[in-house]
Amino acid sequence: MIFLRGDESEQRRAEKLTRITDVLAERVDRLEEARGSAWSMFQAAIALEQEVQARTRELEQALADLSERNRELAITRAAAEEANRSKTRFLRAASHDLLQPLSAAKLFLSALRDTQLDPFQSELTQRLSGAFESVEELMHAVLDIARLDSQRIEFQRKPVELAQLFSRLGVEYAPMAEAKGLKLSFAPTSAVVESDPVFLRRIAQNLVSNAIKYTDRGGVLVGVRRRGDRAWLDVLDTGVGIAPEDRSRIFDEFQRIGREGGAPGMGLGLSIVRRACAKLGHAIALDSEPGRGTAFRISLPLLTPGVVPARTDAALPGPSLRGRVALVVENDDAMRLAYQFLLGDRLGMVARVSGGTAEALAMMGDEPPDVVIADYNLDNDDTGLQAIRALREAAGQPVPAIMVSARRDAEIGRASLELGVPMLEKPIRAEELQSVLQRILA
Structure with missing residues (x-):
């Protein structure tokens, strides 16, 4: 009987050891699983970090490329704006040389219409006038478009x-x-x-x-x-x-x-x-x-009632121009001759023509004219504004004056306004010049 109890004791001890072994094995398995999961997470973290670094490098490159593109666009835009300004400057400069002979031709035609013409000659002068009007309209249209496309245009x-x-x-x-x-x-x-x-x-x-x-x-x-x-x-x-x-x-x-x-x-x-x-x-x-x-x-x-602008260009009745002295400051030979025909033959004025400020001062002498007609663009950086100022200073009085220009420039308009001088755009019309002369001499 004692032997049997010993066998049972050994059996129970073996079973206990088996259970302990199973528990230990289970714990080892769990530790292995945990160690494997942590390793996987570690590897995933390393992979993620590498991905972040790669994406960061790509983003930095993209930002560098974008900065370069922006710089190129800025350079291109600046070049385009400068080209546009150059185009506008060229058109302004060219317009003076183009409108100068056109203005002279229109004044000659105006003088021609006042002479005795047969029907055929009248028709020719009428057709010539229409052709010049078309050229003038086209030139002004191109200049207007150039000005409106300019980034520096100023409105008054x-x-x-x-x-x-x-x-x-x-x-x-x-x-x-x-x-x-x-x-x-x-x-x-x-x-x-x-x-x-x-x-x-x-x-x-x-x-x-x-x-x-x-x-x-x-x-x-x-x-x-x-x-x-x-x-x-x-x-x-x-x-x-x-x-x-x-x-x-x-x-x-x-x-x-x-x-x-x-x-x-x-x-x-x-x-x-x-x-x-x-x-x-x-x-x-x-x-x-x-x-x-x-x-x-x-x-x-719409402005409120009572706000009425000054009538600077209204056609007002004026005195006769016959016998009045007009001092013309104009550097173009054809325009000087055209002024002599218009002012002298058509309007009965005494026309004294000069090519610049110095010549006009010498021609004026001690007796100021009744009116000065000055072209803005003169030779050797001389301008009509300088001529008007110098003539008024020499005369000691604000001699009436008219500024004539082929340039549609806001600065010229402001400077003329400060001098109290009306400005006419080339090509000038004989009727418009006559109306302005009558108004300022009234």
Whole structure:
């Protein structure tokens, strides 16, 4: 019996050792699993770090590439802006040389029309005048586009009386409308708006000119509608109209619509209108029906009643110019001769012509002229502004003067305004020069 109990004891001890062994084996297995998981995590962390480093290097390279591209774009943009400024400077410089003979030719034609001509000669002078007008219109259009594309353009915003603008447009475009048998009408208005007077006039000129060109029957009406704090400048015609598919492209350069052999021109007028309105912040509206006409509308800031600009260019009755002395400062031989024909033969004035400031001072002597007419661009860095200042200083009095320039430069306009001198743009018209002379000598 004692032997049997010993066997049972050994058996129980063996079973206990087996269970302990199993537990230890299980713990070892768990430790191995934990060690494997930690190793996997360690390896994953190393892989992630390597991935982060790789992505960081790629991002740094991308940023370096982007910085280089931005630098290249900045250089390209600066070069483009400089090219644009160079183009504008070239056009301004070239315009003076191109408009100089054109201005002289128009003055010669004006003097020629005052002579006795037979019907054939009259027709030739009329056709020549029309050709010069077309050249002038094209040159001004190209210059306007160059100025509006310039990043440094300066606008002179001031009150503009639309009645005064309408009066000038009527005088300018009535002959063109009459030649086509059209009625050109301007609705009376007392509206005063804020805009650049030079470019607002160019906008209105292009719209009225376009309306007449594309109208064969009926007429053109120009008016103003007030809507709250806005005044809408309306130009309505009874012309060919504009199809819906053409309404976007008509504002592009060199785009013309209508029938074959229709309106003359280069298709730049509406491009100038779009550019000028965009720069000035004037909205454009278009309403048209093919075969029944078109209405262009320009939105302008309306000023309060009582704000009336000074009438600097109104045609006022003036005294007779006969016998009055005009001292001309002009470096171009053809222009000097043209002035002598216009001032002396047509207006009966005494014309004394000089080529620069020094010659004008010597010619004036002790007796100041009644008026000075000076071209801005003279030889050897001399300018008409310097000539006017020197002549006034030598005379001891503010002699009336007129500045003439082929350059549409805001600085020249401001300097002329400071001197109290009106400025005429080349090519000058004989009637316009006569009107200004009568006004300033009144």
